[in-house]
Amino acid sequence: MKSNQLLEKEDNKEMRKLASGVLAAALLSGALLTGCSSDDPDPAPTSASSDATTDGPQSGGTLIWGSRSEPGNGGLDPFVAEVYRGTAIIALIYDTLVTKDDNGVIQPGIAASYTQVDGKTYQFTIREGVKFGDGSDLTVSDVIWSFEHHREAKGAGDAALAKLESITEVTPGVVEFKFSDDNPAFLNNISRATGDYFIVDQQWYEAASENDRQISVNGSGPFTLEAWEQGVELRLVKNSYYWDTERIHLDGITFKITGDDEGALLALVQQGAVDAAWFWGAEYAQQAEDSGWTRGNAAYTSARSLWIDPTFNNGALSDVRVRQAISLAIDREQVISLGTAGLGGITFVTPPAFTELAAPSATTPNYTRNVEQAKTLLAEAGVSDLEITLTYGTNTTDVSALEVIAQNLADAGITLKLNGVPYAEVQNVFTTGAPFMSELIYVVGTKAADPAAAYTSWLTDGGLVSHWQNNPDAEAAKALLAQINVETDPAVRIDLLNQLNAEVADKVLILTPYATPLAYHLWSSKVHGYQTDPQDGRVHLRDAWIEQ
Amino acid sequence: MNYTLKKPQDDTKKPQTKKRFQDVNVSLIAGIAIIAGLTLLGVVMTFWPLNNPSLSLGGRLEGPSARFWLGTDDIGRDTFTRVAQAALTGVAVSIAAAAGACMVGAVIGAFTGYVSGWPDKVIMRVVDALLAIPSILIVLILRLVLGTGVWQLVLALAFLYSPSVVRVIRSTVLVTRRSDFVALAEIAGVNTPSILLKYLLPNSLPTLLVQGASVGSNAVVLEAVLSYLGQGIQPPQPSAGRMLYEYTKFMQTSPMLLIAPAMVVFLLTVGWNLTADGLQRALLITRSGVKK
Numbered sequence: 061m062k063s064n065q066l067l068e069k070e071d072n073k074e075m076r077k078l079a080s081g082v083l084a085a086a087l088l089s090g091a092l093l094t095g096c097s098s099d100d101p102d103p104a105p106t107s108a109s110s111d112a113t114t115d116g117p118q119s120g121g122t123l124i125w126g127s128r129s130e131p132g133n134g135g136l137d138p139f140v141a142e143v144y145r146g147t148a149i150i151a152l153i154y155d156t157l158v159t160k161d162d163n164g165v166i167q168p169g170i171a172a173s174y175t176q177v178d179g180k181t182y183q184f185t186i187r188e189g190v191k192f193g194d195g196s197d198l199t200v201s202d203v204i205w206s207f208e209h210h211r212e213a214k215g216a217g218d219a220a221l222a223k224l225e226s227i228t229e230v231t232p233g234v235v236e237f238k239f240s241d242d243n244p245a246f247l248n249n250i251s252r253a254t255g256d257y258f259i260v261d262q263q264w265y266e267a268a269s270e271n272d273r274q275i276s277v278n279g280s281g282p283f284t285l286e287a288w289e290q291g292v293e294l295r296l297v298k299n300s301y302y303w304d305t306e307r308i309h310l311d312g313i314t315f316k317i318t319g320d321d322e323g324a325l326l327a328l329v330q331q332g333a334v335d336a337a338w339f340w341g342a343e344y345a346q347q348a349e350d351s352g353w354t355r356g357n358a359a360y361t362s363a364r365s366l367w368i369d370p371t372f373n374n375g376a377l378s379d380v381r382v383r384q385a386i387s388l389a390i391d392r393e394q395v396i397s398l399g400t401a402g403l404g405g406i407t408f409v410t411p412p413a414f415t416e417l418a419a420p421s422a423t424t425p426n427y428t429r430n431v432e433q434a435k436t437l438l439a440e441a442g443v444s445d446l447e448i449t450l451t452y453g454t455n456t457t458d459v460s461a462l463e464v465i466a467q468n469l470a471d472a473g474i475t476l477k478l479n480g481v482p483y484a485e486v487q488n489v490f491t492t493g494a495p496f497m498s499e500l501i502y503v504v505g506t507k508a509a510d511p512a513a514a515y516t517s518w519l520t521d522g523g524l525v526s527h528w529q530n531n532p533d534a535e536a537a538k539a540l541l542a543q544i545n546v547e548t549d550p551a552v553r554i555d556l557l558n559q560l561n562a563e564v565a566d567k568v569l570i571l572t573p574y575a576t577p578l579a580y581h582l583w584s585s586k587v588h589g590y591q592t593d594p595q596d597g598r599v600h601l602r603d604a605w606i607e608q
Numbered sequence: 609m610n611y612t613l614k615k616p617q618d619d620t621k622k623p624q625t626k627k628r629f630q631d632v633n634v635s636l637i638a639g640i641a642i643i644a645g646l647t648l649l650g651v652v653m654t655f656w657p658l659n660n661p662s663l664s665l666g667g668r669l670e671g672p673s674a675r676f677w678l679g680t681d682d683i684g685r686d687t688f689t690r691v692a693q694a695a696l697t698g699v700a701v702s703i704a705a706a707a708g709a710c711m712v713g714a715v716i717g718a719f720t721g722y723v724s725g726w727p728d729k730v731i732m733r734v735v736d737a738l739l740a741i742p743s744i745l746i747v748l749i750l751r752l753v754l755g756t757g758v759w760q761l762v763l764a765l766a767f768l769y770s771p772s773v774v775r776v777i778r779s780t781v782l783v784t785r786r787s788d789f790v791a792l793a794e795i796a797g798v799n800t801p802s803i804l805l806k807y808l809l810p811n812s813l814p815t816l817l818v819q820g821a822s823v824g825s826n827a828v829v830l831e832a833v834l835s836y837l838g839q840g841i842q843p844p845q846p847s848a849g850r851m852l853y854e855y856t857k858f859m860q861t862s863p864m865l866l867i868a869p870a871m872v873v874f875l876l877t878v879g880w881n882l883t884a885d886g887l888q889r890a891l892l893i894t895r896s897g898v899k900k
Contacts, residue, residue: 323859343682343857398668398683454838459854460683463844467663479756480838 117589117605122312126328126337130294130317135274136285138258139213139265144506144578144596147254151597152296152313153193154258154279157184157203160251162594164416169251170198170259170280171235179242179548184235191301192261193277193284200229205262207237219513220249220257244548245510252509253597282308282602291317309589309605329353329582335606336583336590341457342401345580356581356592360405360412361507364458366450366571367489367518369496369527376448377499380533381441383568385434386448387426389472390465396574399461407575408561410511413594417511418558425566434472447475449498453483462502465573476500490517493524500571506578507595511557512544518570533567636886639821642879643699646872650696659686661693662844669862678864681855691868694846698828698876701762701841705827706820708766713773714816718804720774721781732778735771743768747830751839761840765830769823776819780812787811814891818884825880832873848872 131149134140138154141147159169168174171184190198204227211221223239230236237246250257264278277285280303283296297312298305316334318325322344328334329348339345349355370378377383396404405412406420406427420427438446452462459478466476479498488494489501508514517523519534519541528534540560547553564570581592590604659665659676664684671679678687720731738746750764784790785808793803809816834840835849843850848869855865 323856326860341857343861347860394664398664401668401682457857459843460681464664464683466844470662478843480842481756482752482839 117309118608119309119605120311121606121608122314123310123336123587123601123604123606124314124316124334126316126318126325126334128318128320128322128325128340130288130290130315131274136277136288137270137273138256138260138279139210140274142256144254147256148596148598149294149296149315150256150258150277150279151253151281151599152283152601153277153281153285153299154260155190155281156251156253156255156257157259158247158251159253159599160248160595162415164414164594166247166251170203174247176247176548177236179244179546180239182237182246183230184237186233186235187303188233190280190303192264192280193299193301194261194264195301196261196263196278198259198261198280200233200235202262203235203259204229206258206260209260209262209265210257219509220246242546242548244544244546244550244553245512248510250509253593253595253599255509283313286312291319293317304602307602309603310601313601332584334584335587336581338579338581340579342403342576342580345403345582346401348582353582353584354587356583356590358403358405359577359592359594359596360407360575361594361596362578363407363409363411363505363514363572363575364404364461365409365503365505366500366573367496367503367525368568368570369499369501370531370533371527372496372499373448376443376446378531379441379443380567381437382443382446383571384426385437385441385443385472386469386474387565387568387571388428388430388434388437389469389474390571390573391429391468392427392573393429394468395461395464399458399464400574400576403580404461404574404576407572409505409514409564409570409572410557410561411505411507411514411575413507413596414511415594416554417561420561420565424562426568427565429468431471434474438473445473445475447477448500449477449479450500450502451479451481451486451496451498452502453486454480455483456502456504458502458504461574490525496527512541515541515560515564528569534569537563537567537569633886633890635882636890639879639882639884639886642875643883646695646875646879647699649692650694650699653689653692654696657686657689657693659689661686661689661846669858669865671862672864678868679862681865682858687865687868690846690851691848691872694848694851694869695872695876697758697841697845697847698831698872701758701765701831702824702827702876702880704762705765705769705831706824708762709769709773709823710816710820712766713770713819714777714809714812715804716770717774717777718781718808718812721778722785722800722804722808728778731774735774738771739775743830744833747834748837748839751834756839756842758841758845761831761834765827768830769826773816773819773823776815777812780815781808784808784811814887818887818891821880821884821887825877825884828873828876828880 129145131141131146132143134142134146136146136150136153138150141150155170157169157171158174159167161167168187170187170190172187173185175183177183186200186203192198207221207227211218211224216222223241223243225238225240228236239246249255259280261278265273268276275288279299282299282302284299286295286297288294294315294317295312298308298310302308316328318328322339322341325337325339326344326347329337330351337348339348345355368377368383392406396402396406408420410417412419422428438444450462452459462478466478469476481497485497486501486503489496490503505514518525519528519538520526521529537560540556540563544553544556544560547556577592578596581598583590586607588605588607589600591600593599662685665686666676666680666684668682668684669680670676670684673679676686676688678691681687681690716731720728747764747768750767751760754760754763790803790807793807831840832849832852835847836853838850838853840849841847851869852866858865
C-alpha cells in the first residue's frame with residue numbers, strides 16, 4: 061500500500077518502471093515463499109517471521125545483535141552479576157535447574173524432572189550427560205554446591221533459599237531441597253532466565269580468580285564466550301557440549317555495544333549493520349519497525365508504578381476516596397497511546413508478563429476513567445484544590461506519560477506537580493528505605509521471579525518502602541499477601557494473587573497507570589525462529605536461525 | 609575666455625554618510641532586537657496563546673498546520689506556543705540571573721576593591737576558588753540544596769556568576785578609587801558606603817552592564833544544559849533544554865521538535881552576546897571618545 065501511494069505522487073516514469081519491477085519481484089518471491097513455508101516441518105515457536113522460511117531452519121551463521129548495554133558490575137560472574145544487562149547475557153551461557161515457558165509453566169532444565177513432595181520439600185532428577193563448556197561433566201555435587209554457594213554469597217537477601225534446611229542427594233541423581241517453612245515461590249525464583257540461580261562448575265569457579273570469573277565463563281548453556289571487548293562487542297559462540305545442541309542453529313551471537321545512545325543503535329539498524337536489536341525507548345523501536353523490522357510480541361515486563369506514601373504531607377492521600385479519585389481521573393488509554401507511542405499495556409502491580417495471572421479488565425475497580433465520579437469522591441472527602449507532587453528520576457524516558465497523567469488529573473481539579481531529581485535519589489528510596497520526597501514516587505518496575513515479590517517491600521510491615529502500617533485500608537491486602545506467601549498449591553496461589561491485584565486496585569494502595577516491555581526486541585527479515593519471551597531473557601535465541 | 613564656475617563640491621556629504629553608518633551600534637541594536645523580539649513573542653504566546661500549551665489538543669506528532677504552526681509534540685501539544693513560552697522563560701531566567709549576579713557581585717566587588725587589606729585577600733581567594741570549580745558542578749550541588757523550581761534555578765545561577773562580576777568590578781574600583789573625586793570625598797569625610805554607592809559604583813556601571821550581558825548569555829546556555837539534565841525548569845513548563853532532551857528521539861521523524869528549541873537557545877545566546885559586544889563598543893567610545 062505504501063508503495064502505491066508513493067507512486068501516485070511520483071511523476072517520473074523511470075521510477076514507475078523500477079517500482080513496478082520491484083513489486084512484481086516481491087509478489088513472485090512472496091508466492092514462492094508462501095509455497096515453501098507450508099513445508100516447514102518445525103516452525104519456530106510463535107515466530108513472527110516464519111513466513112519467510114525456505115526449507116526449515118538453516119544452521120550456521122552469526123547473528124549480530126545491537127545493544128546499548130553490556131554486562132556491568134560483576135561482569136559475567138553468575139553469582140555476582142545482578143543487573144539485568146549482565147544476567148541477560150549470562151542466561152545464554154548458564155543453565156538453571158528448571159525453566160519457565162511463555163505461558164508461565166515450569167519446565168525441565170538441567171533437571172529432567174522435578175517433584176514437589178510437599179510445601180517444604182522439592183526433588184529434582186538431574187539430567188544425565190550434561191557437560192560444561194570445557195567438556196567437563198556437570199555433576200550432582202555441582203548442583204548442590206551452586207545453591208549452597210549462592211546462599212553464602214547472597215546471605216539474607218537470598219529469596220529462594222532463605223529458609224533452606226538442607227540440600228542432599230537422596231538417591232543417585234536426585235537432589236532434594238528441604239525448607240524449614242513452606243516455600244511456594246521456590247520454583248518461580250530458581251526458574252527465572254535472567255535471575256541468578258545458575259548451575260556452575262564448582263572446580264572451575266573455585267580455581268578462577270575473582271577477575272577471571274567476570275571476564276570468562278564455563279557454563280552448560282547453549283553458548284559460550286569467545287571474546288569480550290568492553291564497550292565494543294561481546295561474542296558468543298555455540299557451546300559444542302550443549303546437551304540439547306541440535307536445537308541450536310546459530311554458530312554464534314555477536315553483541316554490538318553502542319552505549320546509551322539509542323540513536324546510534326537506530327542508525328545501525330537502518331544501515332543493516334545488525335540483524336536484531338533491543339530498544340528501551342518506544343520511539344526508537346517504532347522507528348526501527350518503520351524501517352521494515354519485525355517487533356516482537358509485547359512482553360510487558362515493566363509495570364510503571366506511582367508509589368504512594370499516605371502519611372506524607374499531613375496525609376493528603378490517607379483517605380481512600382482521594383486515592384480512588386486519582387485513579388479514576390487517569391485516562392490509561394490516553395497515557396498509553398500518547399506516553400508510550402501506543403506500545404504500552406494496562407497493568408496491575410504484577411506486570412502482564414506474568415501470563416499465568418489475570419489481566420486488568422473493564423470491571424477492575426477504579427481503572428476506567430470517570431472524572432465526574434472522581435470529583436464526587438473528592439467532594440465527599442472534603443478535599444478541594446488538591447495539590448500533590450510526583451518525584452521521578454530525571455533519566456527516565458517516560459516524562460511524556462507523566463505529563464499526560466498530570467493533564468488527566470487537572471480535569472478532576474487535582475494539580476500534579478512533577479519533581480525531577482537525580483535517579484540516585486529515587487533509587488535510595490527503595491534500596492535503603494529513605495523517606496519519600498513527595499506523596500508519589502515514580503518507579504520503573506522490572507518483572508520479579510515471583511509475582512508476590514512485587515508487593516513484599518511496600519506491603520509487608522517492616523518492608524523498605526512500607527508506609528501502610530496502621531492503615532486499615534491495607535489490612536485486607538496484607539492478609540492476602542500473608543496467605544500467598546504460604547500457599548503451596550499453585551492454582552490456589554494464582555487465585556489469591558488475582559484477588560490481591562484486585563484489592564490493591566480497589567483501595568488504590570499503589571497506582572499503576574501502564575506497563576511496557578523492559579526492552580523492545582526487533583529483528584530483520586533475515587532472522588527467523590525468534591520471538592520475545594515474557595522474561596525478556598532472549599531465551600528463544602536458542603531457537604533462532606539466520607538466512608545465509 | 610569663458611570661465612565656468614565649478615559648483616563647489618560637497619565633500620562633507622559622503623564621509624558624513626559613512627560616519628553616520630559607522631556611528632550606528634549594529635551589535636547593540638541587533639542584540640536588543642533579538643531579545644526584545646523573543647520576549648514579545650513569549651509574552652504574546654503566554655497571555656494570548658494560539659493553543660493551550662499544557663493540553664493535548666492535537667494528535668501525536670502532527671505536522672505544521674493552520675492551527676499548529678510548528679505541529680504538535682509526542683503528546684499532542686502545540687509546539688509553537690511551547691517554544692515561544694520556552695523563549696520567554698529563557699529570557700526571564702537569564703535576565704534575573706544576570707541581575708542577581710550583578711547586584712551581589714557589584715556590591716562585593718566594590719567593597720573589596722575599595723577597602724583592600726585582609727578582607728580583599730580573603731574574599732578574592734574565595735572568588736578564585738569558586739571560579740576554579742566547574743560551573744556545572746557548583747550549580748548541580750546548589751540545585752540539590754535549594755531544590756527544583758524557577759526561583760531556585762535563578763538563585764543558583766546568580767550565585768554561580770557572582771564571582772566573575774566581583775572580579776571585574778573590583779578591578780574597575782581599584783582604578784577609580786585613586787581618582788581625585790574619591791580622594792576629595794574622603795577628605796570631606798564622606799563615609800565608606802556613600803563613597804561606594806555615590807562615586808565608585810556609578811563609575812563601574814558601564815562595565816557592569818557589559819558583564820551583565822555576558823552573564824545573560826552564559827545563563828541561557830547553562831539553563832538549557834540544566835534543563836536537558838532534568839535539573840532546570842520542570843515539566844510541564846516549557847523549556848528549550850528539556851525539549852532538546854525529550855525530543856532527541858524524534859530527530860528523524862519530527863525534526864522541527866528539535867530545531868525550534870535549538871533555535872531559541874541559539875538566538876538568545878547570540879542576542880546576549882551581541883548586546884555585550886555592543887555595550888562594550890559603546891563603553892569604549894564613551895571612555896576614549898574614539899569611535900571604533
